[in-house]
Amino acid sequence: VSTALAPIFSALADETRWSILRELGRADASASALAARLPVTRQAIAKHLAVLAEVGLVESVRVGRELRYRAIGAKLDETARALDAIGAEWDRRLLALKDLVERMPQESVTPIAPPAQPAAPLP
């Protein structure tokens, strides 16, 4: 993962932008067309599109007199891959945890007293 992904994560952490990307994933569309399909004003759509364009998730293409937007799959792919790698790491850890706990003889488990209310700091 070479590119800084944080701005992309940030751009994606928004329901409306997510919906816009879904729509654009189906087909290129103009801001007006998106506004007609989503419960958001055209102005808001334009703002969200600018955010998505800035991080390289969408680009604009002129078709006749219309400016249409298009999703760029490669960028999202990269983002998905990074998240997926972190998720895969959790899969591996949790399997190790499961294996550890299930192999553990009952008596070898140190009983852990649930912290009293309020929790007392350990020595």
Add this chain to the structure above:
Amino acid sequence: MDPLSITRTIEIAAPRERVWAALTTPELLTQWLGQEAVFEPTVGAHGSYRWTDWGYFPLVVEAVDAPSALSVRWAARPDGELSDASSTVVHYTLESIPGGTRLTVVETGFDSLDGDRQTAFDNNSQGWDEELGELKAFLEGTPA
């Protein structure tokens, strides 16, 4: 809904208390998570996990409800800070089910990170995050 969170669930054939112990006891943490752990299940307690290859990752315990819920904020980078911009939060939920425990892990906070989450993690993983995978499928039909 946070599309950028990571959620994983696993069922373990052991009572909740044992799973809880594995999540909160340094000697057990080192057997599945890192190579070294400084950890105390108390809200506000600072600690760290260490991986041989990557170094020390500071952490702070944010929520404790033994033996059913635990939230730990951990730095995204070795020796990193625990601000929103440089850490993520791991929420563990433990449910008793017939024959054992269902453990759910949700890691959140990727959207507020200020730099690349330095994944020393492999890229050769499988199984797309469901949400992203769905979107990816749409996008693969799209000329880039």
